[in-house]
Each structure stands twice: as C-alpha cells, then as structure tokens.
Amino acid sequence: MRSRELAIVHAVDGVDLDIRRGETLGLVGESGCGKSTLGRAILQLVRPTAGEVRFDGIELTILGETELRPLRRRMQMVFQDPFGSLNPRMTVGEAVAEPMFVHRLANSSESRGRVAELFRTVGLNPDMLDRFPHEFSGGQRQRIGIARALAAEPDFIVCDEPVSALDVSIQAQIVNLLEALRDRLGLTYLFVAHDLAVVRHLSDRIAVMYLGQIVEIAPKLSLYASPLHPYTRALLSAAPVPDRAVESRRQRTLLQGEVPSPLHPPNGCRLHPRCHLAQARCAIEQPMMREIRPGHHAACHFAG
C-alpha cells in the first residue's frame, strides 16, 4: 500500500545550528519560514525526519519518550499566544504547579509556596494564584506562561514569539522580565521572533531563516551593522524605525513578489526569484554557508 501522504513539506530543511550555554540565540524570519518548527524540532515536540539534535552532549532524536522525559524538564517553552496556551478550567496556580508534579519536583504541600515564589519572580501578586486565566490581561498571562516554564527549573527555554501578541507598552515589560530572568538564573534562550528590534535587544547571536533554511548567522552587532545576505538586507530595510529623522534618510531595497510555497521551493538559492542580485548561477546552484567574517556566516554566492 502507498502511504496516504499527499505531499511532503520540508518546513525546516538542512539546518545546522549551535546554541552555547548561557547564550541567547535569536531566530528571525517571516511567517511560514520554519522558525517555530525549528524551535519545536529542537525540543522534540516535532520529531525531525532527518538529522540530529544534541542537548548537553546527548543525541535526542534517537531517544524514546520515557528517556526523553528527564531531559524535557530541562528544556521548556514559552508560547506566543497567552490566550491559547493556558487551560481555561485550571486556576493559574494549578497551571504553574503542574510541571512540578509531572517532574516530581515538589509534593502538593510544597508546591503552593513554590508557586507563590514563582509568581513574585515574574512580577505577579501571589494573592492571584487561585484565579482563572480569563481574569488576566495578555501581559499578565504571558507572565504566567513564563512562571510555568520556570516551574520545571529548566536550563534552556525556547521563547516562541513571546511578545508579538502584546501591545508595545506591555512588550517592553515582558522583554525586561525575560532579560532579568536569564541573567539571574543563568538560562539559555532560543528566542524566535519576527520583530528585528526585539530580537536584537535580547540576543547575542542571530540566525535569519528564509523558506526553511538559515541564510545568515552572526553576532548581533555584525548582523545589524553589516548584513551580508540580500534577504537580511531586505528584511532590515523593510522594517520601519520609530524615528522620523532616521526614516526620512533611509534607503529601501524592497523584495519583489511573495514568498514561494514551501511545497515547491525554488531550485538553487531559494531567494533567487525575488533577489535583485540574482544571476544565472543562483537558479542552479544552492549557495553553501560560508564564514565571511569571524563568526559571521552567510549563504549567498555574492556575499563578502
């Protein structure tokens, strides 16, 4: 029998990435580029079709669910949607305590005190822990989601667009909280977002994704000051800066057209149909990632 698969989408295709202990790696790209899928594949929430993921030296993709569980405790996730990621029928205190029970970190008598402490850590009043999610604003719910991730005492957290559903005045509160927690608890983050400014603010290094592949990876200052890949340049050029004086002087390079379907990605360099630098070679030969400056890699035939 043939399988019932209609088509295979390689949402993430041949990505190589290292995240160092204590580092925040930013992952940027537009919707559908595979950045969230990559975050989930690292955590084994989506099992990769091929390739390996090593966490603290342990290869995760060959482990079964039971073997993974103790490692899962150490790798947590903060989700984008503070409305959809909390169970509406659980009090927020129960939601935060749950990972402690799952991973046997506390019994029910200890958990309440621990949850209250976590509430204070994320800037919420512990008096509110018997309330339900609908009683909280988006920003407060995101704090609850962060407390829940911290409850498992993780080393590594994938933050998947944690502030994009929030208003700007609230975004800054959550960004500051994530930054303070990282410094205090020595956390390692993979920070997935489409907002270039937020990513720059929090990250040490940044990887840029386009259509399932990483096209550029660099320390943040190098990436923003001198981007090498035409896609990164277009992304930076398209994002407006909240400064009138700067905006009136900025030059724009707009990409042509739309992102192609990941079902039929273009041959050669995936950007070539939209790239103003593209030449005949780009349609045939896929560019390899090259180190062009120390620590600054880009996958473009013409970079450097």
Next chain:
Amino acid sequence: MSGLSSNSGIESPALLGVRNLTVDFCTDAGIVTAVDHISFDLHAGEIVALVGESGCGKSTTALALLRLIANPPGRIASGEVRFRGKDLLQVSEAEIRQIRGNHIAMIFQDPMTSLNPVYTIGRQLGEPLELHKGLHGGARLEKSLALLESVNIPEPRQRRQCYPHQFSGGMQQRVMIAMGMSCDPDIIIADEPTTALDVTIQAQLLELLQAQVAHHGTALLLITHNLGVVARYADRVNVMYFGRIVESASADEIFAAPRHPYTVGLLRCVPRFDGPTGQMLRPIEGQPPDALNPLRGCPFHPRCPVAFDLCRKEEPMLTQVGDNHESACWLNARG
C-alpha cells in the same frame, strides 16, 4: 474638548472634519464609552495616523466615520463628521451608501474575512465599479485588470478568475487596496492594513498607498499601532489613549518633541534595531484603565511617571502647546 482649534494653523479647508465624536457600547456590565469626544481633520494629499494600543478606540473611530458601528450594541452618542458640506452622521441611509466605497473607501485589517470566499476576485472587484461608476461588460473588465495591475498582481487576466483562498494574505490585501482605490475615492481609511502581514509585504503595500496619496491627492487615514510605520509614512499624528486623542501634531513634531507623557512613554519603550544596545527597555508600567470603571482625572495618571495631585482630580483638555501641536496634559498648562 477644544476640538475646533485642532489643525487651525492649516489654511486650506479640511476634506473631512471630525468634531466631538463619541461612541458608546451597551454591554451586560454597563455602558462603555469607546470613543470620547474626539476631533480631528483630514486634508487632501495628507496621511494622518491614528495611533494607539489595542482597545484605545482607533478602529471604532474608523467605523463610526462611515456609520458602520453595529447598533445595538454600539451607538454614536454625539458628534459631527463633515464631508463636502454635509454631516455624515445626519445624512440618509441612501446617501451614506453613495459615499461608502465611492468617496470614502475603507481597507480593513484582515483581508481573509473581508473578501467573500464564494465569489471570484474579479466579481468582487467589479461590484463597486458597477454600483458607483456604472461600468459594465468590457469597460468594467478593463478597469478591473488595470486595478489589479496597479497593485502589482501578476497575470491579472488569469488571477481575476481565482477565489480569495487561492491568494496569499499579501495578495488578498492587494485586492482590498485595489477595491479601495477602484472608485478614485477622496479618502481612504485603512485600519491596520498591514498588521497581519510580514514586513517585506507590509513595505510593498504601504508604498502602494503612499503612491496613491501622492499621485491622486487622496487623503489617507492610517490606523496603526506601529510607530515605525507612522515615522515612515505619516504627515500628521493623532495619539489615542482610552478613547481620547491625547496628543496631535505633525509627524516631525511628535517624534522630535512629544509633549504628552503617554506619547513620550510609547516612543521610549519601543526597542530599535539601529540604536545603541545594552540598555534595559523602559516600559510604561501598569495597564490601561478598565473602561467599565473610568477613573477620575486624567485616564493616564495611574501609569504616568510625572502625575501630580491635579491629574487625579480633573481631566485635562487638549490644549495648544505649539504650532499645530496639541496635548491633553496638565503639565503643559504649567509650562
């Protein structure tokens, strides 16, 4: 409110003049005033931004201008919307229908729900042309194709036979923009037109709207929460907070010399990718007030770093603080 003084420095008469517009909603928990006595003007060839965070009343304002507020639960409680010598809030239903889409067009945030999924793109694009311009057959087809081309939809002849679901989000929003421009309106109201889209597509579409304003003298009311978009495209800015306009000025002034503490806070809390790094962000602490339990005094005072006694007692009115620049803050009165 000192609405009548707004934009008083501009000599040419306004294309659209909004005065003391107030919109209420009846909810189970009581009456909520979503828009509270706001006044502003739109001039030909001008891009005016209405900026604020979710729930501040900016989308309600846009809908109220064209009387698109569902009643009940909503109600335009008071105000005037002057357009071509008439008050749009008073004209007959037949008259306002002649104005909607024809003289004043609207582009909504979410193109997936604004386009009808069971009609082809061509049919939907042709509808306003037939209704308002009386175009039929070949003339209508030709105009539709020209419109699709003007918003950079490749192969318009084939594409017009597609259904909305066959288009990407960016292409759907291009169609919405084409529909908005189809009757050469005097005014386009664009409510977060690119919020659902990626930055590279956002830039393409805003350039299209900007070109329309530049070449046809259309006035654009751009409703957005994105201060970067405001900095790049707007000529004039009205900042909304809790249903009120708290500051109004030219875009140059708003960014160079903001006067209201809320505007100052907003500009300060947005991270940038071109400035120095390594500093903490400076958020506006707290949350916006609860619309069901309005506060005494200035609605921003619980979050305001410079609030003093008077702010907790009495609400400040919009007052002139500079050339074409108004702000509703007691500190302005103190100088």
